Amino acid sequence: MEVGQIFATILYGTLIGVIYGVATVGLNVIFGVLRIVNVGHGAFIMVGAYTTLVLYGSLGVPPPITIAASILLGAVLGLITYYLVIKHLVDAPELATLIATFAIGILLQETVKAIYGSDTRGFSWNLGFAEVLNVNIVYSRLAAALLGLLLLIALYALIYRTKLGLAMRAVVQDKEGAMVVGINVDRIYALSYTLGIMITVASGSVLAIYLQSGIHPYMGEIYTLKGFVIAVMGGLGSIIGAFVAGVLFGLFENASYLILSQIEGIQPLVLTRSIAFLLLLTILLLKPTGLFRR
Amino acid sequence: MTVIDWFALRTSLKRAAPALALYTILLILYFAVPGKSQLIAQILFYAVLGQAFNIFMGMTGYVDFGYVAFLAAGAYGFSIAILLLSGVGGGWMFIPLGLLIAAIIAASLAGLVGAIALRLRGAYFAIATIGVNEGLRYLVEGLNILGGSIGLYIVKDMKELVGREGYQLAATTLADMLMFLLAGVAVLTTSLILSTRMGFALQAIREDEDAARALGINVTKYKIAAFMISGVLGGALGALNWALKGGVVEPAQVFLILYTVEAIVIVMLGGAGTLLGPIFGALIYIGLNFTSNVYIAPVLESAGIKATGLHLIILAPILLAVIIAAPQGLVGAIRSRAPSRLREIVV
Amino acid sequence: MGESRNQLLLAGAALLLAIIIIGAAFFILGDRGEEGATATETGAREGAEAGETPAEEVETLVIGAPLSLSGKYAKEGEMSLMGALAVVNWINDQGGIKVGGKTYKLEFIFYDDESNPDRVVSLVEKLIAEDNVNFLLAPYSSGLTAKAAPIAEKYGAIMLSHGGASDKIFTQGYEFIVQILTPASRYFVSVLDMVKAIDPEAKTVAIVYKESEFARTVAEGAKSYAESLGFEVVYFKSYPADAQDLTPVLQPLKDINPDVLIGGGHFADGQLLARQLYELGIKPKLIGLLVAPAIPDFYDNLGEAAEGIVYPSQWEPKVKYSPDNVPEGYEWYGPTVEEFIQYFKEVARERGKGDIMPSYHAADAGAAILFLAKAIEKAGSLDPEKVREAMNDLALYTFYGKLKIDPETGLQVGHDMVVGQWQNGKKVIVWPREASEADPLYPLPGYSG
Structure with missing residues (x-):
């Protein structure tokens, strides 16, 4: 094993980890407040990726600015799906919300497919690179990770430094109590859900800037799955947990590749998937509330 | 448990009668309508899929997103039996042996997964089962076992076992007849569960698991039992539909989450926890699909409108509408509204 | 709330019921409609066997296909469709094919299989049993082909694989499946x-x-x-x-x-x-x-x-296969590369695709139609078994290059x-x-x- 390999593993594990973190927090915000698992999560990420693709590809809008568009689009999609669907299911059995969010995901995928087709698309936003230890450090990937970090900080500030955030946390702690002190719980639900969708769609843009390829209607599914693993790792509902778990997961994936690739006759990158899910099951069994919660 | 509960047996037969009658009608149509036997076989596949899935999801309220893993286990189990017999001989033995191994593997998987994942509730369980399905798929591909990503091809071996004509028969009519048999078994199992202590226990779990536990019901035991029954039926279905009928067992196909989604759609459309629900669900789902595909799309196509692949875009809103407006599905809705005599028949 | 919920529910139930009834109606009426549509064609086949129809009459030979027009192979499926139609149109413009003294025009019918093996089976059966098709293009990918094969063999129909590059399927002892493109290996x-x-x-x-x-x-x-x-x-x-x-x-x-x-x-x-x-x-x-x-x-x-x-x-629009450079032992058949592209573009325009070039998927499907048409002519019969036998001796040189199969397995061995x-x-x-x-x-x- 060469030094360059280890360096690349840490560097790219951390960078993709930050992206994973941003792409997971939305799931956590929604679960934290509404106790709903958004099974259609990945489809919202895909919508964000298309937003960047379309705005940059056909209008030339600089990719970082497309994130703002994604946030707006996320707000619209969030409000629509909340008032049309989720609102009616807040007190329904878990089964109903699991299937409903799933159906929303399918609807988004098929709509995007009907508009843009099922072709895989991509774009080129080349910022150059630096070479260290025979490893190319790709600037556009660094930029994407930084933008993701900014999004996370903004979300953190919103939840821990504003009145709205206070109300949200109050609802999480004690729904009845929050009602008694005059918090409109329904509105908090609507806002939290929408906030979760906004950050998820925005994370799709960040992801698109990071990868710049592989954008197609079904690209989100893998992030739903990875999102679940990361969310459970960090504790469903925890924002900082999602971020830390995202970075850890990125490192874990890359490091397990490095280790597995030493074994002959197996396919390491494919197996990292199995290992990730094994990790998920282990955490679920030993500490279902996540690694960072007491 | 030494005495057979005749009362429960009788009620369960009575319960099963309408569903069995429907399957009999399908069976008659299978032979009576020329050129449509495979359409009926397809409806049958989805009905059995729904029926088997329903035993667990419909009765307990738990969603197993990784359900298709049981079908995969069955398909692999069946293929393993054929590969074992290949070169040894044994002729038609491959079908019973294949189904046996399929059932054993599916049951072991269900037992193992159940023992681990059923300690988790609702959303956590759903997430864990997705993990099991994906984890298994990439294990097969990554370790390059059981043919890896290329999969197992067993047509040649089946032809060697029972000859070309024999295989022809096995992969078409015989496979479909076995599927009908499986449908009957699934219906009878469901109605038997509904008519016994297990059915009441599962219902209690679905309503309120903690209360059920407090009442002294062995919650874990019943959940695992239902999970294993559902899994074994799924395994047999996978064995018949993909291994026997298809002759190729490839991971990208047999671990496809789409099948779980379809099972959910069918059960929800028809009515979760009911006996007739999955049959109606499958009729609606495949009927809608086939009609739009074979009859409506070509007409629109000739009018210059590209109409293929639209069924999912239609299906998703229908699913949402059902969940919001009629969470008990078609059969459930009829049941809760119908006069009591009719209700008795439909239950 | 309760009231409106009930109404919603009733409306939903009514909608579902309507769907079922419409579906059932199609199920029953569909058959009848189809009978009318294929009557001439069925009659033609019976006539062909009895040898009664006058030689001048032009009849229709139907080729069918389950195509992946939606789902994961939608892109390839659409290309295949247009490629097949282009060659069908070319053959018809040349006056069709001659079989045992009679002339047949080709007709191509297809249904969308959604790239789903569980859909393929019922569509293949419909094509063979209801639409009376004896010659099929196989579905895309080997998973779908494997699922369709037993039904096709049961009815004794020939399937030409234009999108399944897998080798494995041809080691399984199918008699009536023939490969057109170069195998994956x-x-x-x-x-x-x-x-x-x-x-x-x-x-x-x-x-x-x-x-x-x-x-x-x-x-x-x-x-x-x-x-x-x-x-x-x-x-x-x-x-x-x-x-x-x-x-x-x-x-x-x-x-x-x-x-x-x-x-x-x-x-x-x-x-x-x-x-x-x-x-x-x-x-x-x-x-x-x-x-x-x-x-x-x-x-x-x-x-x-x-x-x-x-x-x-497998193919590029700029390949230089032409009647002028036919390799030894091969026989030229079909449109030139330019003609194929021209016919393809016409089909694409008709289907609202605009001015696009054919991909190799289109050429694969087109070549499959050519290989089939020539084999039917050579066999001088519409009997699938005779046609399959004729394929064994065929060595075609087309816009797609060389085409030749291994008689034993049906694997493509000619195409480069x-x-x-x-x-x-x-x-x-x-x-x-x-x-x-x-x-x-x-x-x-x-x-x-």
Whole structure:
């Protein structure tokens, strides 16, 4: 094993980890407040990726600015799906919300497919690179990770430094109590859900800037799955947990590749998937509330 | 448990009668309508899929997103039996042996997964089962076992076992007849569960698991039992539909989450926890699909409108509408509204 | 609330009921309608057997196909459809085909199988039993073909595989399935031959492929062929089908620095692979990828990262197969390349696709129709068994190149792949030499040595 390999593993594990973190927090915000698992999560990420693709590809809008568009689009999609669907299911059995969010995901995928087709698309936003230890450090990937970090900080500030955030946390702690002190719980639900969708769609843009390829209607599914693993790792509902778990997961994936690739006759990158899910099951069994919660 | 509960047996037969009658009608149509036997076989596949899935999801309220893993286990189990017999001989033995191994593997998987994942509730369980399905798929591909990503091809071996004509028969009519048999078994199992202590226990779990536990019901035991029954039926279905009928067992196909989604759609459309629900669900789902595909799309196509692949875009809103407006599905809705005599028949 | 909920529910139930009734109506009426539509055709077949109809009469021969017009193979399916229609139109414009003294015009009918093996079976049965089709194009991919095969064989219909490059399906003892395109195991043969011919110095080959049935068959075939040519395969790694980041699997190549890198899988991952190889600065002398680079979007999506990338292709619009260079032992049949493109464009316009070029998927399907039509003529009969027998002796040279099957298995043994390369934002054919438009760009620009 060469030094360059280890360096690349840490560097790219951390960078993709930050992206994973941003792409997971939305799931956590929604679960934290509404106790709903958004099974259609990945489809919202895909919508964000298309937003960047379309705005940059056909209008030339600089990719970082497309994130703002994604946030707006996320707000619209969030409000629509909340008032049309989720609102009616807040007190329904878990089964109903699991299937409903799933159906929303399918609807988004098929709509995007009907508009843009099922072709895989991509774009080129080349910022150059630096070479260290025979490893190319790709600037556009660094930029994407930084933008993701900014999004996370903004979300953190919103939840821990504003009145709205206070109300949200109050609802999480004690729904009845929050009602008694005059918090409109329904509105908090609507806002939290929408906030979760906004950050998820925005994370799709960040992801698109990071990868710049592989954008197609079904690209989100893998992030739903990875999102679940990361969310459970960090504790469903925890924002900082999602971020830390995202970075850890990125490192874990890359490091397990490095280790597995030493074994002959197996396919390491494919197996990292199995290992990730094994990790998920282990955490679920030993500490279902996540690694960072007491 | 030494005495057979005749009362429960009788009620369960009575319960099963309408569903069995429907399957009999399908069976008659299978032979009576020329050129449509495979359409009926397809409806049958989805009905059995729904029926088997329903035993667990419909009765307990738990969603197993990784359900298709049981079908995969069955398909692999069946293929393993054929590969074992290949070169040894044994002729038609491959079908019973294949189904046996399929059932054993599916049951072991269900037992193992159940023992681990059923300690988790609702959303956590759903997430864990997705993990099991994906984890298994990439294990097969990554370790390059059981043919890896290329999969197992067993047509040649089946032809060697029972000859070309024999295989022809096995992969078409015989496979479909076995599927009908499986449908009957699934219906009878469901109605038997509904008519016994297990059915009441599962219902209690679905309503309120903690209360059920407090009442002294062995919650874990019943959940695992239902999970294993559902899994074994799924395994047999996978064995018949993909291994026997298809002759190729490839991971990208047999671990496809789409099948779980379809099972959910069918059960929800028809009515979760009911006996007739999955049959109606499958009729609606495949009927809608086939009609739009074979009859409506070509007409629109000739009018210059590209109409293929639209069924999912239609299906998703229908699913949402059902969940919001009629969470008990078609059969459930009829049941809760119908006069009591009719209700008795439909239950 | 309760009231409106009830109404919603009733409306929903009514909607579902309506769907069922409409479905049932189609189910029953559909049959009748179909009978009317195919009456002439059925009559023709009975007449053909009895030998009663006058020789001058032009009759219709129906060829059917389950095509993947939606789902994961939708893109390939649409291309196949247009390619098949183009050749059908060409044959009809030539006056159809002559079978035993009678002339038949071709008709092509198809249904969407949604890329789903569980749909394929009922559609194949409908085509054979209801639409009275004896000759089919097989569905795309080997999984779908395997599912359709028993039904087709049960009814004794011939299936021509135009989109299933898998070798494995042809080892399963099917009698009536015939392959048109070069099998997966031989995909990289011409690329490796090219490297061997232009650069005797090249020694090491790295293979990075998508973990799927098709790509792995290609990768394993390429590995053994590379070794037979004396290359050393220094890296053989795969990635999962829906991978979104290949950095871990690619980064080690920076140190290994192979002479040749080949692999890939399909559209999505092929683009990703090309982009990340470029970003990570991995520059072997040659990069050869499957499927993805053959698509015109490849360069639009990747820009500079696409430059110099080489790909094996079943067919390219600029191939130079023509009646003037028919190889020995082969017989020319069908439209010229230009005619095929012209007919294809017409079909594409009619189908609202605008002015597009055919991809090799279109050519595959078109070639399948040609091979079938010629075999029927040679057999002088519409009996599938006789037609299948006639195929064994067929050696056709067409716009698609050579076509010849192995009589035993039905595997394609005649057809050769061409090698294409992206040069200055354009696709050019660089191999085989006699068919090439330009010299290969070799080594890749930026190759570090």
